[in-house]
Amino acid sequence: RANPEGVDLMRNAPVEAREAPPFLVGGQRLSAKLPWYRGPADQPMQPESQALCDLMFHEVLHRPLTIAIDCHSGFGIQDRLWFPYAHTRQPMPQLWALHALHRIFQQTHAHHPYIFEPQSTQYLTHGDLWDHLCLQALAHHPGRWLLPLTLEMGSWLWVKKNPRQLFSRHGIFNPLMAHRQQRVLRRHLGLLDFMTRAAASHARWLPNEEDRALHQRQAVARWYTEAPRHTPHRG
Numbered sequence: 001r002a003n004p005e006g007v008d009l010m011r012n013a014p015v016e017a018r019e020a021p022p023f024l025v026g027g028q029r030l031s032a033k034l035p036w037y038r039g040p041a042d043q044p045m046q047p048e049s050q051a052l053c054d055l056m057f058h059e060v061l062h063r064p065l066t067i068a069i070d071c072h073s074g075f076g077i078q079d080r081l082w083f084p085y086a087h088t089r090q091p092m093p094q095l096w097a098l099h100a101l102h103r104i105f106q107q108t109h110a111h112h113p114y115i116f117e118p119q120s121t122q123y124l125t126h127g128d129l130w131d132h133l134c135l136q137a138l139a140h141h142p143g144r145w146l147l148p149l150t151l152e153m154g155s156w157l158w159v160k161k162n163p164r165q166l167f168s169r170h171g172i173f174n175p176l177m178a179h180r181q182q183r184v185l186r187r188h189l190g191l192l193d194f195m196t197r198a199a200a201s202h203a204r205w206l207p208n209e210e211d212r213a214l215h216q217r218q219a220v221a222r223w224y225t226e227a228p229r230h231t232p233h234r235g
Contacts, residue, residue: 003048006032007039010125012049013132017124018088027126038127049129056133061141065202067101067195068148070130071188073174077160079187080152082119086128089120091220093138096212097145099219101198104205109194113187118223119150145206151191153184 002008011027021027027038039046045053060066084092102116119125130148137146158175159165165176175181198205207215 002032002035002037003046005039005046006037007046008036008127009046009049010129011036011038011127012046013127013129014045015087015127015132015135017086017126018090019124021124021126026124052129053133053136056146057136057140061133061137061144061146063144065097065145065199065206066147067199068130068146069192069195070148070150071153072150073153076152077154077157078115079113079154080115080117082117082122082150082152084119084128084131084134084148086119086125087131088124089224091118091216091224092134094134094145094147095219095223096207096215098147099215099222100205100207101147104198105194109190112191114191121223149195151188153188158184 008027017026024034024036027036028034029038029041031037044050056066083098105112105116119128130150134146134148137144158180161180162176168176175184
């Protein structure tokens with residue numbers, strides 16, 4: 001979860017949660033010896049985080065549509081596909097595009113194992129790197145759509161199969177037995193193939209301007225059962 005400086009790269013971006021996130025897991029500046037350390041305040045992003053942002057800015061965000069899949073492990077017993085935002089419970093403006101992507105995934109993979117939801121359904125965080133990139137894309141590349149997904153693989157199921165993994169920092173988040181690791185890697189090949197094909201053929205399923213408002217309303221009804229609450233930004 002951290003680089004050699006002890007900084008969690010998924011808590012390192014210059015984005016502040018609009019509501020209080022959970023203690024520690026939402027990002028903390030207390031100590032690099034504790035997990036989910038954000039790094040020093042008022043400092044540039046870590047080199048690893050900045051390198052990813054530079055790649056996105058120079059090579060990716062100017063394209064008509066980008067689907068990014070960030071593969072993680074360590075949440076729950078079921079595989080989840082999370083999408084932004086993580087810093088607020090407000091829907092992101094390009095939610096309509098994610099709804100259209102989800103719809104064709106449902107049509108072609110009716111019995112898939114994934115829960116598709118905004119990360120804010122589970123918890124909020126400071127410093128989410130994909131939130132930062134989404135905000136930058138909207139500000140500097142209007143009309144170009146970034147759809148980042150985080151594949152949260154259900155590693156608690158691996159711990160259930162082998163409780164001794166709780167005593168290993170690596171084992172909490174990853175299967176330690178080789179055959180289980182290979183099984184996990186094979187499990188998601190269909191998803192990665194679908195996303196690759198969806199990105200290449202985006203012109204065939206991405207809604208036109210007339211249909212985007214309808215998709216946005218349907219997405220809010222699907223993933224935001226309560227009316228989004230407006231809260232002032234706290235710096």
